[in-house]
Amino acid sequence: MKDIDPIIEISSLAKRYGDKEVLRGVSMSFQGGIWGIIGPNGAGKSTLIKILLGLIKPSGGHAKVFGKDPFARREEILRDVGVLHECNVFPPQMSAMDYLGYAARLKGKTGEDVRAAVECAGTSGYVGKRISSLSAGMLQRVGFTNAILGFPRLVILDEPTSNLDPLARRQILRIIGDIHREHGTNFLISTHILPELERVCTDVMILNDGEQLLCSSYDDIRERFGTGVLEDVFIKVMGVSDQ
């Protein structure tokens, strides 16, 4: 039963804050791979991620991760999910290694798993330093290390490259591809930087103003739109001019 459950299943998902609807009728099923969610600011990408992590409750519809309700069974689900939030806030007085060690213990992972993640993410140079002394880019990479810790079944990355220099961005994307191939880890990536997503994604969802405009495999998109350039696809789907 567990094997045939999709990684993520969403049906008519809605979220409302007061009068404002930030998600409307989003439905999809993610069987695995590297799934990119794209959309303009305020499209509902981060809200969708928060629902999948059980941080907030949907106002309508339902979401399931590994066939389970994320709000009700959050702890169980998160043992096999790694997360990088758009704004990472770690306790400033701790070292990054302390935090990773704590996360590893909660996930039932060992010190060896922490070392493997640190090595893989290339953060060994500063992981022992206090979090308050790290730059935004370093924190981003520490957050990425935390997300891939133990190479879980699903890694959710919200704007994983937003604070990184071009070289580091390429490196992170290469690491994502490598982890997916070597460990079978599935990724859900929310980003504004579309050319980067093209390099790794297998599936794409476009959200705008809380509505799902497109959800398809990257191969289907290339066939349907005659191009693999996500910026062009995005502009076409959004129905706006790039002029």
Added chain:
Amino acid sequence: MRRDTLLWEFRALLRPPVLEIVAVLFFYVAFSFLFWLGMGSATMGASSDMSVKAPMVMSKLLTVAASLRISEAYFPFMIFAALFCALTFANEIEKGTMKGYLSLPVSRAGLFLSKFLAVWAPLTLASSLALIVSLITMASTCLEYGSFIRVALAIFATYAILGFFLVSIGSLFSIVSKNTYVGIITSFFAFYVMGMLNDSGVDYLPDGVIMSQYLYLAGRTPDVAFPSLLVTPVLGVIFFILGFIYFTRRLEVG
């Protein structure tokens, strides 16, 4: 509740201004007690000769302490409880640290209990130890061991119950408001209302109970009905349950 989470929360508290707050609370309670105790002895014409018999000294200490408002400590205790709760709950929600913790496989119940204990324990221990240190300073040569233990336990129980009551209210308001300043102000307001009600003669509220409890646990007959001693713990439990339910069932961290 996992041991890892509890230890982590205690470690997370070892940051400015938490240690400073605990130190201030400790010295305030210790010195204000000594100050009031000295004034009380003078006022009551008590002998400063510590060679008087132990039970008499204990009785005098308690009488003086009670009559000269040992619950003076309630004021700083109230401020620091509101501040601690807001830093531990509201501030972490506001800054996003809570989002990080809730993205780890830790139960909401375990996280709430760990944070609650990490706030309650330092407040209670600092205040209790301060008073106990004061007692040792004042009566170390004449207070017999058995009486000292009884008084120390009474002090600890009083602060433990008062701390539980205040931290329950503070954590509830901090969680619901999700805002540091609103959390501090609303908690403080709630504590203040409790104190005001008590001063106006309602004997079922913390300020009155703390003194009665002190006397009761110390072996003297309380001058209020026994059920009133239960009001602080019962109210504390009600607020605690409300905070627990809100945190585990309703809290959304954006």
